[in-house]
Amino acid sequence: MFKKIFGRNYTVTEFWTWFEKNSQGYYLLDEGNLNSLFNKLSKQLSKINEDLAFEFSADLIEGKREFIISADGILSAFPDVIDLVENAPQLAGFKIIAFRQKSTVDDISTIEYEDIRLGPDDVYFTYRKNGDTLDIVLYLRGYDSDFEEWENAAFILLDTIIGEYDVATKIGSIDMLPYKKSPNLKSILELPALIDKEVSGIRL
Secondary structure (H helix, E strand, O other): OOEOOEEEEEEEHHHHHHHOHHHHHHHOHHHHHHHHHHHHHHHHOOOOOOOOOEEEEOOOOOOOEEEEEOOOOOOHHEEEEEEEHHHHOOOOEEEEOOOOOOOOHHHOOOEOOOOOOOOOOHHEEEEEOOOOEEEEEEEOOOOOOOHHHHHHHHHHHHHHOOOOHHHHEEEEEEEEEEEOOOOOEEEEEHHHHHHHOOOOOOOO
16 A cells, blocks of 8 residues: 655555664654654655654563554544554564554553643543444543643543544544533543443453
């Protein structure tokens, strides 16, 4: 799979050739050079698909740096993420991962996005099953609909709790409202088990 860019074809193979050549910098992640490194990587990924995003693990895990390639929740970019990861070379210092993965409950922390801090204790939800997906309404402490940063922070937290793939494929509509205490609201931490039961058909 390839995308046409600036009058030429830029292939997945070309991307990985470039990354392997420059991989030492991304393995070390020198804080003094991060902006330059990330700008260069963003430019290369955008030649495949402008919606692609990425993350690296802050620490080495068993000697490897996790390199997560993400569609940023945009379903149309999912095939390019899969294509990139399936065709990634074996790189000794890296673990290449498709999509933001869900974290264990103990590892879920507060999201800091722009001036917003949003943790699992700040988010509740109601839901309605809609075919093979769940439509949900999120109730956020401090939510202000005038600032789109709230939506970005909420989506990042959702990716952390249930994983980017499930957010895009198992959640239908997502609405957001300011939090008001109600016995009908569920903690956002209950959402993974609810998806397993209502969408994936896993008996709990």
